[in-house]
Amino acid sequence: DCIIPASDIAPTIKAIVSARWFVEAFGRLDLRVTISGRIGRKTGGYFHRGGLTFPRFGASMMAILHEVAHAAAAQVIRSRNAAPEPGHGPTFAGVNLYIVEQVQGAAFAEILAARYRSNRVKVNRLAVFMAALAARAAKEKV
Numbered sequence: 001d002c003i004i005p006a007s008d009i010a011p012t013i014k015a016i017v018s019a020r021w022f023v024e025a026f027g028r029l030d031l032r033v034t035i036s037g038r039i040g041r042k043t044g045g046y047f048h049r050g051g052l053t054f055p056r057f058g059a060s061m062m063a064i065l066h067e068v069a070h071a072a073a074a075q076v077i078r079s080r081n082a083a084p085e086p087g088h089g090p091t092f093a094g095v096n097l098y099i100v101e102q103v104q105g106a107a108f109a110e111i112l113a114a115r116y117r118s119n120r121v122k123v124n125r126l127a128v129f130m131a132a133l134a135a136r137a138a139k140e141k142v
Helices: 006-018 020-026 061-079 090-104 106-118 126-141
Strands: 032-036 046-048 051-055
Touching: 006 020, 006 032, 006 051, 006 061, 020 061, 020 090, 020 126, 046 061, 051 061, 061 090, 061 126, 090 106, 090 126
Parallel strands: 032 051
Antiparallel strands: 046 051
8 A cells, every 4th residue: 555645635535525436325525634744654644523634744545545434434423313433433444344445446345354354343334325325315305
């Protein structure tokens, strides 16, 4: 997984969240992307209310997708009025797998799924389906 330069992170994220498959699954997601010199090499980035922050040296595609999945999972949980989950809970895991498969392909998603299985991570694969239903319902109200 190569490093995406910091200058390419925001356009990469915009392309992902504006892709048809993403909007159909999660609705519109407007994320502010910040580049910070305060993030060390061990952190690929982080999600916070309203945005994503990445290090000035760039980030791997897996790190970018991981943080986008946090934002999408938060939207899924809000759209269902569900109880909050841990940051890396079952909804996040299901959303992350779906996004990785859409962007990087089935082989990458299977590697991630195998890691989840070996670490006994609970995965809510229905989260994406439920999000798509909520996004469709919201779109029909407009």
